[in-house]
Amino acid sequence: MTTPDDLLPVGLEDALPDRARTITTAMRAVLDAMDGHGYDRVRPPLVEFERSLAGRMDGVATRRMVRFTDPDSLRTLALRSDMTVQVGRIAATGMAAAPRPLRLCYAGDVAFLSADQLDPARQRLQLGAELIGADSVVAATEIVSVAIDALKAAGVATISVDFTLPDLVDTLAEDAMPLDAEQREAVRRELDTKDAGGLREAGGEAYLPLLYATGAFDEAIAKLAALDVGGVLASRIEGLRAVAEAIGARARVTLDPTERHGFEYQSWFGFTLYGEGARGALGRGGTYTIKGSDEAATGFSLYMDPLLDALAPMKTEEAQKLFLPLGHDRDAAARLRAIGWRTVAAVSNGDDAGALGCSHVLDGKEPKAL
Amino acid sequence: MTTPDDLLPVGLEDALPDRARTITTAMRAVLDAMDGHGYDRVRPPLVEFERSLAGRMDGVATRRMVRFTDPDSLRTLALRSDMTVQVGRIAATGMAAAPRPLRLCYAGDVAFLSADQLDPARQRLQLGAELIGADSVVAATEIVSVAIDALKAAGVATISVDFTLPDLVDTLAEDAMPLDAEQREAVRRELDTKDAGGLREAGGEAYLPLLYATGAFDEAIAKLAALDVGGVLASRIEGLRAVAEAIGARARVTLDPTERHGFEYQSWFGFTLYGEGARGALGRGGTYTIKGSDEAATGFSLYMDPLLDALAPMKTEEAQKLFLPLGHDRDAAARLRAIGWRTVAAVSNGDDAGALGCSHVLDGKEPKAL
Known part of the structure; x- marks a missing residue:
């Protein structure tokens, strides 16, 4: 029943269960590592005024942004293509009064109207941290350390950092x-x-x-x-x-x-992160100045797709899936979920525990291996 | 230094640290509850062909979608306004061969070109689970149970479920x-x-x-x-x-x-979820048929904004923030992070531990209360 409408546009794809699970696990690990270093997550919106997205940083090209007219303001809106500029806006506006240095982190999807020559993807999951109010050697040291901790937490075993002087x-x-x-x-x-x-x-x-x-x-x-x-x-x-x-x-x-590639807006310090097993860079960072507010900052961004290449394949969790027959003991099932079992309840007598990936079946109040 | 470009368009907003933390915590709790019931997360893209988003379900209006022309295919693309249809597409295409019933869940932002009369928001965080291949009473029972477990896991204390017969x-x-x-x-x-x-x-x-x-x-x-x-x-x-x-x-x-409101595409069973403290519905669900593949399904969606209203305000975590003076013991800091401390490292002698929200300072190898 697949029709041409069911295909996805070039450069856009679904992450099916195995890949989605790896993404969720790696993303949580990266966010938790940044949180441990005192970086507070912010969640800017998917869409902003085009001028807001373009105005906070040199090197952000609006040409590749998805743009459209806001029926409310009749101004041009754009889908974000880089979350760093959004964090810069938050630092300069909603959090202008927060004490410095300000530590913010983010994770979210960014999108492009068209692919670029090197990367066919039109959507990326970007994660990063920004230390706002400092671009010193100490700031650079912290940001590189947080980036390494984040990659290690996600499971990248062997990391290289390439320094540059933009x-x-x-x-x-x-x-x-x-x-x-x-x-x-x-x-x-x-x-x-x-x-x-x-x-x-x-x-x-x-x-x-x-x-x-x-x-x-x-x-x-x-x-x-x-x-x-x-x-x-x-x-x-x-x-x-x-x-x-x-x-x-x-x-x-x-x-x-x-x-210089990828460091168009960086000042004295830039770095690229690599991981064994990934062809491209896992991320980039450095020191820069937030346009408009002229505040010094240091930060890094990671991209999920190359990061996944640098991770060892996750072991499947099928071994822990528990089949619940029709009419099972609901309290027993809830208790087993609470201690870490994933359950799969029968919805008909025809449900096949093995085909559904279950290793165990609930027998009375306890799991029994299939 | 705030200019009109720094303001966000009507209906779009930043979640600053406190709110973002609550969202992340609630979202993880909901996803973990769905995972416990055997629902595998999938991550469809932000953008698809308009016809793909509109074609899988009645009641999905393209009029309120952000639409634009794909420079690659010259066809119309749209920003997703509902992830349920994307999960339906995945079930009918990439996972057509997976055993039934198929349990999938999702969490992601959806966006609208314009607000509707009842809700000024043009972006929402949608979370949900779909049981594909069944719309029986047992399927309905499971989906309502998973929805309640997800809300309880997120911290909604008092839940009401309103049944309807669409x-x-x-x-x-x-x-x-x-x-x-x-x-x-x-x-x-x-x-x-x-x-x-x-x-x-x-x-x-x-x-x-x-x-x-x-x-x-x-x-x-x-x-x-x-x-x-x-x-x-x-x-x-x-x-x-x-x-x-x-x-x-x-x-x-x-x-x-x-x-009937909100159940335009449901078949025999529909339900609305309410929580004490939230004005509107926390979510909706029911039985339906996936258009195109004509497969029976049962599912629910939650929306983060009303869900947050139903949660007790989170206690701040400031009490556990540890200030690291310049030249601190990095290994001690790493060890303390590993056991749950959040650290905030000085980047200059002027950094004020108290203003930065710290309750403790690293003194040698141990935290000392400020």
């Missing part, structure tokens, strides 16, 4: 390795593609060594320090070292100081 | 109290408004006693049985009695046999 070129180009505005853009572009030849042609020969200050943190940061002749990066380098030291052995730390 | 007029008009098609519609309308005079004018004098077969279940069902001269309602009356008996003392049961 405003690196701007910092160097100011004085130490001068570039005019046009060169600056070209040098950034060539660093993004890690093209040594292009970098030379763009007048960025001095920036060449940056391409090699990448990899395992200790060696890469030493290379970066060696080429920081003017000392303009000294505080950043010291900051990265402090964050890496605090992480210790909980995650592998690497450095890619010129990485 | 196809009552159709059943009686067939033979026992004959009406032609036009009269039938008029009689339904007058029963909806409980207008005795209008009912007489519409030629529905025989239906007048139905208006009085309402209230506490035992008396009302006796009145209904007394006027069922032809015996066409006998199986329905017996069914309602069986469901009410199974509920026992867990909820107060009432009967309003002609209530």
